[in-house]
Amino acid sequence: MDAPVATEQPAAAPRPLLRVALPELQLTDVPRRWGRLISLALALELRKLERTSVLTDDEIRTLLQHEADKQMLACAQESCFAELADALGVDALVIGTVAVVGDQHVFGLKRLDPVHAKVVGQVTRRFEVGNGEALLVAIGPAVAELFPDVPLRANQTRGVPREVALRLNPPPLRPWVVIAGSGATATCAVAAGIVGGVNLMLADQLATYKAGANPFVTQTFSDKVEVVDTTAVATWALTSAALVLGSATGVAALFTDFSDEGEP
Numbered sequence: 291m292d293a294p295v296a297t298e299q300p301a302a303a304p305r306p307l308l309r310v311a312l313p314e315l316q317l318t319d320v321p322r323r324w325g326r327l328i329s330l331a332l333a334l335e336l337r338k339l340e341r342t343s344v345l346t347d348d349e350i351r352t353l354l355q356h357e358a359d360k361q362m363l364a365c366a367q368e369s370c371f372a373e374l375a376d377a378l379g380v381d382a383l384v385i386g387t388v389a390v391v392g393d394q395h396v397f398g399l400k401r402l403d404p405v406h407a408k409v410v411g412q413v414t415r416r417f418e419v420g421n422g423e424a425l426l427v428a429i430g431p432a433v434a435e436l437f438p439d440v441p442l443r444a445n446q447t448r449g450v451p452r453e454v455a456l457r458l459n460p461p462p463l464r465p466w467v468v469i470a471g472s473g474a475t476a477t478c479a480v481a482a483g484i485v486g487g488v489n490l491m492l493a494d495q496l497a498t499y500k501a502g503a504n505p506f507v508t509q510t511f512s513d514k515v516e517v518v519d520t521t522a523v524a525t526w527a528l529t530s531a532a533l534v535l536g537s538a539t540g541v542a543a544l545f546t547d548f549s550d551e552g553e554p
Contacts, residue, residue, distance in 0.1 A: 305341045308440060309380040312336065313371070314347040318389035324422050327458050328388060331426055331450045332399075335433045336384065338446040345378060353378060375404030382410075384436065390419060397425050401436045411436040422458050426450040479529075 312333055317325045329347065336344045345353070354377065375383050383402040388395070394416045401411035413432040417424040430448035442448065 305440075308339070308342045308382065309345070309378075310336055310342060310382045310384055311345045311350060311375060311378050311380040312347065312384050312386075313350060313374070315386040315388055318387070318391075320388045320390060320395075324425070324458060325388060327454060328422075328425055328429070329386070331429050331454050332384070332386060332433070334454075335429050335448070335450065336437075338442050338448070339433070339437055339440045340443050342440060345380065350374075350378065371402055372404045372407040375402070380404070388425060393419055395419055395422070395425060397428055397432070399432050399436055423455050426455050426458060 312329065315325045315329050315332075333344050333346050336342060371383050371385060375381075381404070383404060385400045385402060387398045390396075395418070396414065396416050398414045399412070400409050402408070403410045413435050415425075415428045415432065417428075427450065429450055434448060
């Protein structure tokens with residue numbers, strides 16, 4: 291009697307592509323720079339999900355060619371978001387809000403199903419008002435809670451990269467940056483003064499050669515003109531460099547930790 295022949299199981303069908311739209315976050319008393327970075331981090335986190343494509347706010351505005359469609363972006367009602375999803379042809383919308391309420395930061399996300407025009411997931415987190423990094427830390431767990439049915443792509447881990455958090459709150463500059471900038475500014479200024487003095491001296495000497503009629507004097511006069519022109523250009527370049535360095539150093543001073551007590 292022949293042994294039964296094992297039959298191969300059909301391979302599991304791949305998950306259908308999930309198309310997600312991420313309109314601009316709704317901000318209340320929160321810096322717009324924070325909103326842009328939180329939106330970026332949220333888009334990056336959503337793109338870690340398996341077979342998921344994400345349309346950011348900039349991409350949405352590009353796709354919406356008609357002014358009537360663009361007006362939907364200014365509407366905060368869920369019915370408007372359903373129309374927006376239909377116009378974009380996406381499967382889900384993620385609506386985010388970041389606000390200061392009293393002494394707290396409130397971070398909220400909603401997952402909308404445009405087909406049934408209803409909210410299918412919602413996350414709200416509250417933190418003490420701080421430097422905003424807690425908002426970034428909350429993004430990974432919030433996306434996991436909104437999309438429990440969608441696994442991560444291979445070799446992906448949840449959470450916002452450290453470099454994004456640093457962009458939200460750049461570390462203060464060290465005092466040596468301002469000291470070096472001040473030194474470079476002073477050097478350029480002194481060099482511009484010296485070259486400018488030479489330029490004035492040579493220009494004054496040109497009056498003596500203008501009366502010359504013989505070829506030697508004429509040639510010397512031409513050489514002097516060339517030197518004066520060169521030193522004039524050098525003076526302008528050094529003065530410009532001093533002004534630029536001085537301005538940059540002044541701006542850097544505003545972001546410098548002169549106590550030098552921060553972490554390295």
